[in-house]
Amino acid sequence: MTKDECKQVVLDIIAEIAPDEDLSDVKGDVALREQLDLDSMDFLDIVMELRKQHSIEVPEADYVQLASLDSCAEYLTPKFNALV
Amino acid sequence: MSEHYDVAIIGAGMSGLTAGIRAAHFGKKTIILEQHNAPGGLNSFYAKDGRKYDVGLHAMTNFVSPKERRAVFNKILRQLRINRADLDLIEQKSSRIAFPGTNLRFSNDEALLESEVEAAFPGQIDGFKRLSETIRDYPDSDLELPYRSTREWIKQFISDPFLEEMIFCPLMYYGSAVEDDMDVGQFVIMFRSIFHEGFSRPVEGIRLLIRVVLQRYRELGGIRKMKTGVKRLVAEGGRISRIILENGDEITADSVLSCAGYPETYGLVGDGVAPDESEFAGQLAFSETIAVYEDLPETWGWGDDTIVFFNNADRFEYRNPSDPVDLRSGVICLPSNFEFGDRPLKEGLVRVTCLANHDTWCGYSEEDYRAAKDEWFDRIQKSILPMMPEVTRDYSGGLVATDMFTPRTVKKFTRRARGAIYGSPKKIKDGRTEWDNLFLCGTDQGYLGIVGSMLSGVVVANQYVLKG
Ligand SMILES: Cc1cc2nc3c(=O)[nH]c(=O)nc-3n(C[C@H](O)[C@H](O)[C@H](O)COP(=O)(O)OP(=O)(O)OC[C@H]3O[C@@H](n4cnc5c(N)ncnc54)[C@H](O)[C@@H]3O)c2cc1C
Numbered sequence: 001m002t003k004d005e006c007k008q009v010v011l012d013i014i015a016e017i018a019p020d021e022d023l024s025d026v027k028g029d030v031a032l033r034e035q036l037d038l039d040s041m042d043f044l045d046i047v048m049e050l051r052k053q054h055s056i057e058v059p060e061a062d063y064v065q066l067a068s069l070d071s072c073a074e075y076l077t078p079k080f081n082a083l084v
Numbered sequence: 085m086s087e088h089y090d091v092a093i094i095g096a097g098m099s100g101l102t103a104g105i106r107a108a109h110f111g112k113k114t115i116i117l118e119q120h121n122a123p124g125g126l127n128s129f130y131a132k133d134g135r136k137y138d139v140g141l142h143a144m145t146n147f148v149s150p151k152e153r154r155a156v157f158n159k160i161l162r163q164l165r166i167n168r169a170d171l172d173l174i175e176q177k178s179s180r181i182a183f184p185g186t187n188l189r190f191s192n193d194e195a196l197l198e199s200e201v202e203a204a205f206p207g208q209i210d211g212f213k214r215l216s217e218t219i220r221d222y223p224d225s226d227l228e229l230p231y232r233s234t235r236e237w238i239k240q241f242i243s244d245p246f247l248e249e250m251i252f253c254p255l256m257y258y259g260s261a262v263e264d265d266m267d268v269g270q271f272v273i274m275f276r277s278i279f280h281e282g283f284s285r286p287v288e289g290i291r292l293l294i295r296v297v298l299q300r301y302r303e304l305g306g307i308r309k310m311k312t313g314v315k316r317l318v319a320e321g322g323r324i325s326r327i328i329l330e331n332g333d334e335i336t337a338d339s340v341l342s343c344a345g346y347p348e349t350y351g352l353v354g355d356g357v358a359p360d361e362s363e364f365a366g367q368l369a370f371s372e373t374i375a376v377y378e379d380l381p382e383t384w385g386w387g388d389d390t391i392v393f394f395n396n397a398d399r400f401e402y403r404n405p406s407d408p409v410d411l412r413s414g415v416i417c418l419p420s421n422f423e424f425g426d427r428p429l430k431e432g433l434v435r436v437t438c439l440a441n442h443d444t445w446c447g448y449s450e451e452d453y454r455a456a457k458d459e460w461f462d463r464i465q466k467s468i469l470p471m472m473p474e475v476t477r478d479y480s481g482g483l484v485a486t487d488m489f490t491p492r493t494v495k496k497f498t499r500r501a502r503g504a505i506y507g508s509p510k511k512i513k514d515g516r517t518e519w520d521n522l523f524l525c526g527t528d529q530g531y532l533g534i535v536g537s538m539l540s541g542v543v544v545a546n547q548y549v550l551k552g
Contacts, residue, residue, distance in 0.1 A: 018162060020153070037153040041163055041546065048110050048550055060551070 001080040003073035009080075010072045013049045017042055028070040050076070055083065089115045089307075091549055092327055092337035094314050094352070097125030097498075098534055099526030100343040101297045102541030105164050107549050108304035115337075116306065117329065119313030124294045125343065125498050126505055126527075127534050135485055137374060139497075140505075141290040142391055142417035142435060143283035145258065146276075146535040147175060147192055155281065157535055163542045170296050174422045176283040176390035181250045182471045183395050188250055192282030205247045215241035219275045227269040228513045234271040235264075249400040254278055254393040256402045257415050257437065259532055261366050261506035263403040270511075270530065277535065283390060285422050293534070314344075317352045317522065324353070324522045339549050343526035343537070346508045347501045353519065359501035366504025367404045369491035371440035373464050377432035378482035380420045385476040392416040394471040405439050409460045411467040414438040431484065436464050442491040442502045457488045506532055515544045523548045 001009075011023050014036070021036050032038055046066060050056040056079050058066065065075035091107045093100045096118035107114040122128045127140040148155040150168055161168050178191040186204055190197035198216070202209040215238070234252075242248045252266070255274040260266045266274070286292040301308065313330040317340065324340050342349040347362035359365060381387065395413035402413075415437040420429045448456055469475075491503030500507065511530035515523045523544055526532070531540035 016165070018153070019167075020150070039154065039159070041159060041542075044546055044551070045163070052110055 001077055003077050006073045006077040006080060007069045009054070010046065010066075010069060010076070013046055013053070014038070014042075016049065017045045026069060028073075029068060031067050032069065033067070054080065056080065086326065086334040086336050089113050089335060089337040091115070091339050091341065091545075092117060092335060094340065094342040094349070095125060095344045095526075096120075096123040096308065096310070097343040097526055097537060098127050098297075099529075099531075099537040099541035099544070100125070100341070101294075101301060102160070102164060102538045103341050103343075103525050103545040103549070104301050104306050104308075104541075105297065105304065106542055106545035108301060108306035109165065110550055112549060114306045115335070116301075116308045117312050117314050117327075118308070118310050119330070119499065120497055121311050123298060123308075123310070124290065126494070126500070127290060127294075127537075128497075129289070129291050129294070132487060133485060135376065136289075136291070137487060138290040139489075141285060141534070142415065142419075142437075143176060143285055143422075144173070144293075144534050145274075145278055145281065145283060147173070147282040147284040156277070156539060157281070160535065160538050160542055163546075164297070164300060164538075166296060166300060172287045172292060173284040174287055174424060177388060177421045177423065179254075179283065179391040179393070180389050181253055181393045183246070183250050183253075183400070184398075186246070186250070190279060192284075194280050194282075197279055201247070205244055208242060208244050208247050211241040211243065212247075216275075216279070219272050220280065222272045227272065229269060231511075232268040234266045234268050237268050238271075249395070251275075252402070253395055253400055253413065254391075254415075257393055257413075259506060259536070260402065261368060261504065261511070261527075261532075262509045263367055264401065267511070269513075273531070273536070277533070283422075285419070287424065287427055289419075290534075297538075314352055316354060317349075317519075319353050319519055322518075323520050338521060340522045341525050341541075341544060341549070342522065343524075343541070345500060345526075346510065346512055346524060346528035348499060349517070349522070349524060349528075351501075353522075359499075362501060364508045364510050365501040366507050366509060367502070368402070368506060369404070369440050369442040369445075369494065369503040370437050370505055371409050371445075371460065371464075371488065371490045373436045373461050374487045375434045375465060375483060376485040377434070377479060378484055379479065380429065380432040381418050381434060381479075382420065383432075383477075384479040385473050386418060387421065388473070389416070389418060390421040391418075392468075392471055394468070396470065402439070405441055408441055408444045408456060409464065410439040411463060414464075414468070416468050416471065432482075434465075434468075436468055438464060440491055442495075442504070445490040445492045446495065446503070448492075453490075453492065457490065461486060461488050515540075515548065 090112035093116045146157040181188040316328040318326040347359040351359040397412040417435040494503040507527035525544035526537045
């Protein structure tokens with residue numbers, strides 16, 4: 001999986017959690033919280049959906065790694081690639 | 085062999101159902117155990133003589149526009165993956181706090197209440213605005229603080245005791261388990277959900293909300309067993325090891341969530357104290373009358389008020405009354421006065437809630453019980469007249485059906501100790517119990533009402549089933 005594909009996975013999850021958010025212009029290097037109306041409950045859901053849909057575990061100490069799309073890609077892409 | 089589940093939930097109340105959705109959505113093998121045959125708990129529905137009734141719906145609180153994504157109500161729906169349009173919500177017209185000689189109207193536009201306070205209590209408006217802003221900015225983390233008296237706290241904002249009572253009246257009636265006072269956290273939650281946000285209902289009533297929630301749970305593979313009461317929770321080594329059902333079956337579960345209430349749930353573990361006798365049983369019980377008329381109340385001049393919170397005593401008392409029913413204060417709901425537009429209700433309803441004495445109603449013989457219901461039904465209908473606009477015609481001939489429920493009814497159908505709808509005055513805000521895998525959700529976790537209990541189920545499931 002490439003980093004761009006990984007970002008798309010995260011965006012797809014956000015689209016499910018928050019169907020009324022406009023995701024067409026999310027910047028990779030800006031915190032998701034600053035661009036979208038996401039709170040801690042929503043972040044928990046991103047983590048839970050990663051586990052449910054992709055069997056990726058994100059321990060609570062690593063939640064900060066999911067702050068922006070870029071940091072998500074940095075952190076999650078190796079995890080995805082380790083799956084296969 | 086007993087079946088094993090990841091999560092077992094006691095009670096198909098609103099909080100049990102939403103907790104079930106969260107657990108099932110994330111792949112937990114989940115079962116909801118409900119002793120009654122209908123879901124919804126205090127917020128259920130029934131049919132009598134071919135007519136459909138809602139048990140506990142006057143209004144859903146916390147109404148906000150769908151755009152306010154951070155608002156509690158929208159958050160809950162997001163967490164449940166429920167599409168808000170499916171709930172077919174309509175807003176209230178306006179509601180009123182009616183005290184002797186003074187009325188304060190409010191609506192889903194919070195500016196209305198502010199202007200009403202300004203007109204009726206000009207000297208208090210600055211304090212009221214400060215109160216309102218303090219509540220808006222109140223830190224969420226402080227909501228979890230141990231009990232503090234609002235009576236003390238509110239004095240820094242409101243110095244007129246009459247206005248203080250008027251503010252308390254709706255907030256107590258829609259959510260206080262404490263006599264004549266409220267926890268500050270609970271007061272803040274209720275102020276926001278009623279005065280800052282507002283009232284709505286599904287056009288069809290509570291059935292629609294429950295149908296949508298149940299369908300969600302079912303499509304996620306959640307299991308639900310009705311008429312399946314939990315008889316006993318067996319505790320071993322600081323955990324609940326087995327769940328014994330009233331039908332004799334036994335199951336086991338990693339986590340057990342209960343929306344049955346605090347003394348009620350502890351009673352299931354068998355601490356030897358009957359929930360009704362527990363020092364933590366609620367002291368506040370209510371009666372509710374439902375009068376069904378051929379025509380809508382707007383046809384006799386009652387077309388403006390959605391809900392009226394009234395008090396006609398010198399001093400507003402929110403406590404267990406000595407009479408069977410306390411006629412001096414209460415809540416009048418006219419369900420047809422939501423914005424139904426071109427889909428009006430076919431019959432007019434007048435619902436009245438009053439404080440009622442649990443021991444008296446539970447002590448009557450069957451015969452006396454029926455007679456007392458008839459007597460108090462009539463007295464309640466008469467007692468509300470001074471609080472309502474002058475009628476433009478005699479409407480009493482159009483009465484087509486009536487029903488009344490009392491603390492005895494609530495006790496019978498939901499098993500709430502002492503029939504106390506708002507549960508124990510002691511709230512367990514972190515949801516934990518003495519047993520590692522047993523958690524409380526709903527009313528006695530501190531969030532009550534329809535929307536509050538839905539939130540509680542989500543929060544408790546997140547914290548102890550999903551994160552844990
Ligand atoms: C007359 C009335 C009017 C109301 N009006 C409004 C309103 O207008 N707006 C509003 O927001 N709220 C209203 N409420 C309050 C609201 O309905 C409740 O606060 C809310 O539904 C509580 O939900 P809960 O999940 O905490 O628990 P409950 O609804 O009490 O659910 C508990 C469930 O557990 C089940 N149970 C108990 N013991 C056992 C056992 N041993 N085994 C199996 N199951 C068990 C019960 O049968 C019940 O279904 C009203 C309530 C009443 C009664």
